[in-house]
Amino acid sequence: MSDINTLAVIGCGTMGSALIQSIYRKVSSSAPKHIILTTATDKSLEKLRIKFKIPNANGISFEFTTNNRLAASKADALLLSCKPDLSLEILNSIKQDIKDKLLISIVAGFSNSRLETFSKYTCTIMASIVLSYTSGPISLTMNPSVAARYGDYLDNLLSQAGSIILVTEDESDITNAIIGSATAFTLLYVESLIQGGISKGLTYDKAKKMTLKMVESTLKMVLTAGESSEELINALVTPGGTTIDGLLTLEEGKFRSTVTLDRKLEIRCILKNDNVRIMHIVFTSDDPDSPGIICTINMIAN
Numbered sequence: 126m127s128d129i130n131t132l133a134v135i136g137c138g139t140m141g142s143a144l145i146q147s148i149y150r151k152v153s154s155s156a157p158k159h160i161i162l163t164t165a166t167d168k169s170l171e172k173l174r175i176k177f178k179i180p181n182a183n184g185i186s187f188e189f190t191t192n193n194r195l196a197a198s199k200a201d202a203l204l205l206s207c208k209p210d211l212s213l214e215i216l217n218s219i220k221q222d223i224k225d226k227l228l229i230s231i232v233a234g235f236s237n238s239r240l241e242t243f244s245k246y247t248c249t250i251m252a253s254i255v256l257s258y259t260s261g262p263i264s265l266t267m268n269p270s271v272a273a274r275y276g277d278y279l280d281n282l283l284s285q286a287g288s289i290i291l292v293t294e295d296e297s298d299i300t301n302a303i304i305g306s307a308t309a310f311t312l313l314y315v316e317s318l319i320q321g322g323i324s325k326g327l328t329y330d331k332a333k334k335m336t337l338k339m340v341e342s343t344l345k346m347v348l349t350a351g352e353s354s355e356e357l358i359n360a361l362v363t364p365g366g367t368t369i370d371g372l373l374t375l376e377e378g379k380f381r382s383t384v385t386l387d388r389k390l391e392i393r394c395i396l397k398n399d400n401v402r403i404m405h406i407v408f409t410s411d412d413p414d415s416p417g418i419i420c421t422i423n424m425i426a427n
């Protein structure tokens with residue numbers, strides 16, 4: 126299916142490991158035969174050696190190194206998963222080895238057009254560490270020439286990890302907020318319900334079990350129902366009942382507007398020095414009682 130036998134994961138930390146775990150879990154004709162993982166330090170490399178000491182990783186062999194140039198020169202394709210502020214320096218150090226190779230990046234805030242200065246074939250993806258545990262959403266941004274040459278390959282490879290959603294470069298900031306950050310927002314909601322249950326006398330185990338089952342079954346309902354979420358909410362409320370009362374109380378706390386409606390997403394960049402910017406993803410509002418919330422802070426190479 127493809128001529129990509131060796132994949133190098135440059136900067137294989139939390140996110141790189143999550144993606145690789147999701148790729149070797151299932152047999153795929155797109156899966157590389159050999160994966161080279163790089164880190165900055167021997168300590169992190171040792172942890173990867175233990176994590177990826179897998180007797181039968183669907184026929185995939187692993188190699189570990191702190192030498193990015195060695196990894197890049199051996200690889201047919203690369204996955205860049207280092208921190209944003211290091212991306213430029215690392216790409217510059219390996220650019221002579223990658224200009225004709227497929228370069229996949231999961232670095233937040235590092236656009237496809239900037240990657241194109243390093244390779245002819247680039248694409249950006251966004252996912253979250255959910256992939257370490259289960260299938261999750263993966264956004265994919267690529268230009269038409271990459272789609273023509275590697276579209277099927279990427280589709281096959283990434284669909285092992287989750288559901289692919291094609292997005293344009295203009296959609297990437299909000300995509301990063303939803304796919305990259307909103308897992309944490311959802312967990313905060315789950316944790317708040319559990320704490321609420323405990324504060325009203327439930328044991329931790331009971332509060333956790335009922336919260337997780339409720340969230341799991343709600344998501345299954347949304348996935349299988351023909352109705353929209355709004356229609357399902359209307360079906361859940363009884364006039365004068367406790368559910369509508371609870372929804373109105375959430376609105377008093379500006380729950381919905383905090384998440385989306387009367388707020389607009391702003392990306393504020395603060396120049397720190399010639400190479401590094403700090404990016405704040407901020408939800409802002411004109412409401413003086415409800416100031417902006419900083420949701421994510423990232424360092425990005427300029």
Ligand SMILES: NC(=O)c1ccc[n+]([C@@H]2O[C@H](COP(=O)([O-])OP(=O)(O)OC[C@H]3O[C@@H](n4cnc5c(N)ncnc54)[C@H](OP(=O)(O)O)[C@@H]3O)[C@@H](O)[C@H]2O)c1
Pocket residue numbers: 135136137138139140141163164165166167169170193206207208209211215231232233251252253254305
């Ligand atoms: N974490 C998430 O949920 C998430 C979600 C979506 C996207 N992302 C994106 O994924 C990227 C990585 O995030 P992360 O959370 O996985 O970070 P992380 O766990 O800190 O991993 C970064 C890795 O890069 C390595 N590294 C540092 N300098 C290097 C160098 N010069 N050469 C090779 N490797 C080097 C580090 O090695 P050492 O440990 O030895 O320093 C570490 O293994 C970021 O750009 C982020 O925007 C993350």
